[in-house]
Amino acid sequence: MIGTWRGLGVPKNTPDDVAKKIYEIFDAASKSSAFVKFMQDTNNIIDILDGPAYGKRLAVDNEMFKALINELGLKQQ
Numbered sequence: 001m002i003g004t005w006r007g008l009g010v011p012k013n014t015p016d017d018v019a020k021k022i023y024e025i026f027d028a029a030s031k032s033s034a035f036v037k038f039m040q041d042t043n044n045i046i047d048i049l050d051g052p053a054y055g056k057r058l059a060v061d062n063e064m065f066k067a068l069i070n071e072l073g074l075k076q077q
Contacts, residue, residue, distance in 0.1 A: 003044070007054055023050055 008026060010019050027048050029035060039046050049057060
């Protein structure tokens with residue numbers, strides 16, 4: 001099964017302490033009872049990743065989608 005995911009980015013030159021604070025804010029928000037309930041009610045999972053982990057996830061997913069496209073013989077039109 002393939003689901004959806006979202007990411008939040010900051011400019012490359014964002015200071016580490018600022019990026020960390022933004023991550024902490026979103027991580028805390030993801031634990032709010034209203035958000036948790038919404039995610040449960042809509043059959044979604046909560047998987048908060050920091051920048052390096054999110055980059056790895058994107059790379060893995062990119063390879064998976066490339067393989068799937070090739071396996072299905074899909075071509076750009």
